[in-house]
Each structure stands twice: as structure tokens, then as C-alpha cells.
Amino acid sequence: MIEFQNLVKIYNSGGKEVHALNNVNLKVNKGEIYGVVGYSGAGKSSLIRCVNYLERPTSGKVIVDGHDLSKLSEKAIRDVKKNIGMVFQHFNLLNSKTVFANVAMPLVLAKTPKDKVIKRVTELLEFVGLADKADVYPDQLSGGQKQRIGIARALATQPSILLCDEATSALDPQTTSSILELLKKINEEYKITILMITHEMSVIRQVCDRVAVMEDGKVIEEGSVFDVFSAPKTKTAQNFVSTVMHDQLPESILNMIKENGTKNVIRIHFIGQSTGKPLLSQLAKKFDIDTNVLFGNITELQGIPYGNIIVELQGPDTEVQRALQYMTTNEISYKEVNTYVS
Structure with missing residues (x-):
């Protein structure tokens, strides 16, 4: 479903090259919840932003649903991106628009007929448990409610891939747990492949099938959640695991x-x-x-x-x-x- 082959991303900062990604090789299988964990600066956000080409790789390949994005035209890339939803850490909602309008935005931009927009948004608000908030504005919502709206918006175009960039980092533990349960429900009921970026090992433990540990732009350990948690091989992985396994x-x-x-x-x-x-x-x-x-x-x-x-x-x-x-x-x-x- 998603594959990274020898992926390299270099930024220029103050005349110096910063290697955010250094020959990353990973494969996310269809229908799984895959977690990428690492400390700040490990390269995980650069990695996830390469999936929908918010960041273009310096070299290497990003293959999404069989398509090598580096070989596609701009129009073809846009078509692939329609099949990818994204959930952000800080929600990225439009405060001047109602909850309904925020969720409807991707459909409106895609020139979806009005009756289909109403039907889809109503369905999604019901799914995320906020059907009664359709006419309120984001400023009237809690952090957890805002993220549920962000998730509903990401699902509006019925994507097969959902990217979550630190989607729970701004939330308290109880709200985080409820959002993770929602993501698990999305994975199971909508059969959507989810790629999650986080620095919280508890998030990985609760919902992910497999996990990769990143450090200095490299994947230093990868495997099933059970294998990595029960027998971490690297010091960084051991440190992350110890935060939740005690x-x-x-x-x-x-x-x-x-x-x-x-x-x-x-x-x-x-x-x-x-x-x-x-x-x-x-x-x-x-x-x-x-x-x-x-x-x-x-x-x-x-x-x-x-x-x-x-x-x-x-x-x-x-x-x-x-x-x-x-x-x-x-x-x-x-x-x-x-x-x-x-």
C-alpha cells in the first residue's frame, strides 16, 4: 500500500545541508495500522509528508498503491492524493466556518453535488459522535472534539489511506485514548490503512500492528508491536518501551x-x-x-x-x-x- 525505497530528504538551512531522511526503506501493508516513533528531529514528520508529497524527496521512491509518485505528472499526483486523508496535531480547522462546513470542505473543493455533500457530512458527524455539533464553530469545541472533526474531514473523500501526524500529542491521556479507539474503529469498519507518526509509545502499544523506530533520519528498528515491545534491540527502542512497560x-x-x-x-x-x-x-x-x-x-x-x-x-x-x-x-x-x- 505504501512503500519507501532508499528515501532521502535533504533540507538547506543557513547554507548547510540537513539530512532529515537517510535511505529509509519501509513497507506499510494494506489494512494495517503502522506506527513510526522517534524523538524530535528523528525525521518521522518528513517521512509522513513525503507520502502525499507535501515534501518532495531528494532521492528514492515513494510508492502509493502501486504508483511511483516520482514518475507521475502533477495531475496524476493530485489524483493519488485524493485517496489520502491527513490528520494534523493542531487540527487545522477554519474557525470562521461551522463544523459542518469544515468537514464538507474537501467535498466542496472536489465539486461534489450538494445532496451528496449533505449526506456524507451527516454520516461522518454521526460516525465520530458529533452529529449535534454541525452548526457550532471550532472555538466552541474541546480539543478532543476538534480532532474528531479533523478526522471526519480527512475521511470526507473516502480515502483508503489515513496519515496521522502526531494526532494525539495536543490531547490529555483520556481524550487520547478515545481518539485512538476512533482510529481503530475507522481501520476496522472502513478498512482504511493508517500510518501514524508519534513520539508516544503508549499510542503505538494501544492501536498499531507494526512499528518502526527512527533516529537521525534512519530506521533503526522495525517489527511487530509485540516483538519490539517484548525484546527491543536498540537503546533508543529500549528507552521508548520502558516509558510504557515500566x-x-x-x-x-x-x-x-x-x-x-x-x-x-x-x-x-x-x-x-x-x-x-x-x-x-x-x-x-x-x-x-x-x-x-x-x-x-x-x-x-x-x-x-x-x-x-x-x-x-x-x-x-x-x-x-x-x-x-x-x-x-x-x-x-x-x-x-x-x-x-x-
Whole structure:
């Protein structure tokens, strides 16, 4: 549906070249919600703006629904863009026009017959839960309501692709959650492919199927939300994941481990049905060791239970090694804490 091939975007700033995108290769499949996360300046906004040619790439290809945009005429690009809706961080509504007029704007510009405009706008306002706000003005709406209107406007021309550029960054957590649920509903009911740009990993976790992590204009990690969240490979991805998974030991516990010279502290991961198995009880019964739980939680990623605990194995070294071998034999994932955190 959307593919970036060796995409490069260079800006000229004060006589210097700024490489916003550096050989980016990504593919967004039809019907999925794909998230791109990164810190400010990572290049993610430049990436999404290349999809509808708000920014023209310096080199490389942007392929949308089979069309290589670099090979199309201006008219052909405009035709492709009609199939792409965009939702902005700061709503971009016209304060001088009513809610109805704002949603109708793309249809009016496309010279859609009036009766079809009325029908489509009425349908969309009902869909986003603001049918009673048709005649009010944007200044009379809350931030969440404004974004719902922005989303309705983006859907007016019945696009197959929806681009969301930091669409929830200006909203409070509760409103963010409701907007994300709306986007999920759009994806499921309208079968629209969604590409989301954000710096909030909680957004990725709640609605996305796959995610790419960007840094300095490059994609440094990419995969399913489950894979990236459960086993982040890069330091940047680990930092992002830790903001929502809360899987790090408190500083006081880390200091205690260092001061006491505590050893045999391991992090154990449980996935799916294994989260319900009494592993620690089994270890204590099978081997001459005690297990001291230092930290633990269970969450859900893409509908799959995911558990994470940090324990100290106390006992003779030979017994501890037997216990670790038992976990390895039974394909139970674990890591020594002192190699996981620095």
C-alpha cells in the first residue's frame, strides 16, 4: 500500500545541508495500522509528508498503491492524493466556518453535488459522535472534539489511506485514548490503512500492528508491536518501551544489589499461556534454592499476555546453575539483570 525505497530528504538551512531522511526503506501493508516513533528531529514528520508529497524527496521512491509518485505528472499526483486523508496535531480547522462546513470542505473543493455533500457530512458527524455539533464553530469545541472533526474531514473523500501526524500529542491521556479507539474503529469498519507518526509509545502499544523506530533520519528498528515491545534491540527502542512497560528495577533496588554484591539476579519473560504457570514454585521444589521476587508485572501486547519478573536466585552456585539450565531446556527466556541494565 505504501512503500519507501532508499528515501532521502535533504533540507538547506543557513547554507548547510540537513539530512532529515537517510535511505529509509519501509513497507506499510494494506489494512494495517503502522506506527513510526522517534524523538524530535528523528525525521518521522518528513517521512509522513513525503507520502502525499507535501515534501518532495531528494532521492528514492515513494510508492502509493502501486504508483511511483516520482514518475507521475502533477495531475496524476493530485489524483493519488485524493485517496489520502491527513490528520494534523493542531487540527487545522477554519474557525470562521461551522463544523459542518469544515468537514464538507474537501467535498466542496472536489465539486461534489450538494445532496451528496449533505449526506456524507451527516454520516461522518454521526460516525465520530458529533452529529449535534454541525452548526457550532471550532472555538466552541474541546480539543478532543476538534480532532474528531479533523478526522471526519480527512475521511470526507473516502480515502483508503489515513496519515496521522502526531494526532494525539495536543490531547490529555483520556481524550487520547478515545481518539485512538476512533482510529481503530475507522481501520476496522472502513478498512482504511493508517500510518501514524508519534513520539508516544503508549499510542503505538494501544492501536498499531507494526512499528518502526527512527533516529537521525534512519530506521533503526522495525517489527511487530509485540516483538519490539517484548525484546527491543536498540537503546533508543529500549528507552521508548520502558516509558510504557515500566520494566526497570527502581533505583533503590539497583543500589541495594550493587552494595550487597547480590548475584544471580535474573529477568524472566513469560509469553502467552506460560504467564499462568507456577515457575518460581517449581524451581524452589526441584532445586535447593529460594527465589526472591524483586519486581514483576503482567501486561498484554496485541492480545497476548506478556509477563516480566526480576528475581534473585538464592542458594549454592551448583543448584542455581541447575535451575538456569532447567529454564533453558524448557525454553523459558531469561537474562541476567546486570547485563540488561547498565
